[in-house]
Amino acid sequence: MISRFKRLLIGRPMKSAELEGERLSKLKALAVLSSDALSSVAYGTEQILIVLMAAGFAAVWYSIPISVAVLGLLLILILSYRQTIFAYPKGGGAYIVAKDNLGLPTGLLAGGSLLVDYILTVAVSTSSGTDAITSAFPGLHEYTVPIAIVMIVFLTVMNLRGIGESASILAFPVYLFVTAVIVLIVAGVVKVILHGPHSDIPELGTAVSDISLFLLLKAFSSGCSALTGVEAVSNAIPNFKKPEVRNAAMTLVMMGLILGVMFIGISLLAYWYGIAPDPKETVVSQITDATFGRGIIYYAIQGITALILFLAANTAYAAFPLLAFMLAKDKYMPHAFMVRGDRLGFSNGIIFLGVLSALLVILFHGDTTNMIPLYAVGVFIPFTLSQLGMMVRWIRLKPQNWIFGLIVNTIGMLTTLCISLIFIFTKFTQIWMVFIFLPLVIFIFYKIHQHYMNTADELRISIDKEKPLIKGSTIVVPVAGITKVVMHSISYAKSLTDNVVAVYVGFDEEEIERLEKKWEEWNPGVRLIVLRSSYRSIIRPIVRFIETVEWKTQETDHITVLIPQFITKHWWHNFLHNQSSLLLRAYLINQKDVVVATVPYHLMR
Template sequence: AVSNAVPAFRPTEWRNARTTLGWMVAMLVALFAGLVGLIHLDGLVPRPGETLLSQLGRETFPTGPWYALLQATTALILLLAANTAFNDFPRLLFFMARDGHAPRRFLHMGDRLAFSNGLVALSLAAGLIFVAFRGNTASLIPLYAVGVFLAFTLSQTGMVVHWRRRRGPGWHRRLALNAVGATLSGLVLLTAAVAKFSEGAWVVVVAVPLLVLLFRRIRRHYAALHHALALHPPAPAPSGPAGSAEGEELPQEVRHLVVVPVARLNRASLRALAYAASLGQPTLAVHIAPEEAEADRFREQWQAWGDHLRLETIVSPYRAVIGPLAHYLEALRTTRPELTLTVIVPEVVLRRRWHRPLHSRVEQRLRVALRALPGVVVTTVPVHLAE
């Protein structure tokens, strides 16, 4: 946790982090040596159902509230240890996302200045492991041991590579020290992975390579995305056949066709039609009807309204709306690939949240259906209701 949080320390960051680690190591050695000495002097041995620390507490405090205080303090230390992961793992995901090896949503901080997405991801992963192993500590310890010594081995090996590249003053001694640490950690990792493989260690052995492959694929995707979206010098002639990826365009090169889906004539649809007509671009209204008779009735209503815009009706006998409309727009795009289709959908804005499940949210479904179609822009015209 300290190594991952070095940038969060006050200047000089590395010196303060090293001081913190030094004090932590000193306290750990003092506590461990003291406990081992007390356990040896009392002649305690491990037994099922009770830890050595609990036995030591019963021997030292046979009466009074001190034993309960010891157990409560131990629980608080374990809680702090678990909380350390929630403090630092989101920061680690932030560093990975910054380098392109994790989704960029882990870069964002929440309202409480914490990496909320990382906290949620860790909570879900911890809950999944807890349920899968039924909270059995004996099964979780091998998983923990393999994961910890894998991290130790990788960090020590990384320091060996660091000293070989930097070659600063005293680098031979530092490289040798980290090489010994990497070797010892690697031996413990190998022993724990083999001995406890069937008891839960297999999860780490299988999951870590899969996670590495996943992070590499994420990094490759971001690299390809950066290359595709980068600005390039204008080419003398358009490259690639029609239907390829969208390229750079100048404003005067964009030609519009505005399409307004109209389910029924009401205040929301008329507002969308008025907005589309105000843009001064060729505009087309599209109505999806379940049968021909209903299409004829809507044409009569359209004529009574004034037939201000061109109307296309599509009969969908299975009462589907999104699919036929998406296919129609795709056909328009295929026949006129030079056009940019701007689909304007009215959206009723509801003031009460419990009203939202009562509506189908057609604009969101249409946006999802048309997302893969190049040259199509979906925009909404909000209509606010008083209730």
């Protein structure tokens, strides 16, 4: 039943040879890998306005030059990551760049930051999508967390079905969102041209007494949350169809152009309409209302915006498993993240991402505003390290036209470093946990790596010197009575060796005497050893007996404990029987250097 449900949920298993067909074209890749960056126009401008409102409504005009500055940084990041794509065609983004040029600890910092960022991407995107829904339908405010979790489950299942299928599903809403925002911007600009901007808006250049450089930098750093997701293309180059590098570079440029147009358009409309941030209604909702009124078009755009904000999390689902795979390949994450599932995706990474992001939504009660600073810090640290790593690479290799690349990366590094520092100093109360969580993640990376190295050292053999040691075999069969299960186990044991002994643990003298007499009558050709237990423990006497046998035969025999176990027809029947065989098996495997085997006997009724 479980297998049928799994097939219904994620589809038929795919052959490894079908992996090439799962690679993405430019249009599908743009939908999958750019959904996070493109969707951020729904809250990027709003984050700028929230900060500026601290100086009063008169300061909202600063949102325009700040938005232009954000576009400048976007241009630098696009140029920089385009260079990264050509320099590191196997993907990996900031992790590989930092590890290759700045050393392993810095690489792990970048990789850990990106992993945290992708988890936050899912949490922020689904929470933002929920905000768009509750702006249109205020009665749903109290269901913010359940709505977000349902969407995370949906995205997790969709990605378990394979990146090719998820891309096909995602492409339509992404391009529908881009079309809707462009229509909104064009309609809004036409309305401003025909009717003029809002009469109360402050003119560009208006003096504001409470404004400060610190506040402007804080607003700029908040607006840079619109740039999250830009690095995803460079991380996921292996997902592209051939030629992977050229297709990835073109996709990155397309994403930058679309993002830039939509972001500046929303910022201009917010200024012209005199929009102020409202905790119960998003800026995009207010712009749409002012442009079209609360009619069919308004609800259509809000629905599409909510949908794309939910689906923006898919960028993380595409990039997180690949990054986890690279870290696992370097032995800094569990090897389970290297395993492809039935649909050729890295299923364990997808499930892990879904579970952690759902926990974050619950922890923050679906509050986007509180998560965005963490989200931005998580991405700007890798931005900075990636730029610095590329700077070192240009200086070290000095390829043709390396000066231009060095200048671009230097400007980018200084800008993203400033933004990171602004976030740290201005929103420390909201992001302090990053300084606990990131070192903890890196510590876990090192402990995982140490475990793999220690395991390799202990398992490694010298082919020239070490050969298998040939010994005899002694088999111990724990029995609870004379049954077909025991008979089946003894028959199997006798087929392997003549050194077989049955062990029975008794609590009552009458029961022991009865079993000994019955065993003698049965006479299976195996000696029965009876162990008396004064404290009603089965495991302890058997373990002591095995230790005795092991001590006597350690030079001549391998010890095998053959555990008889009947398998019930229905899973719930297991609750009707004690599980002493499972407990004994678990204890012996973890505590003793003996072979532990189970002989199953399947019940038919």
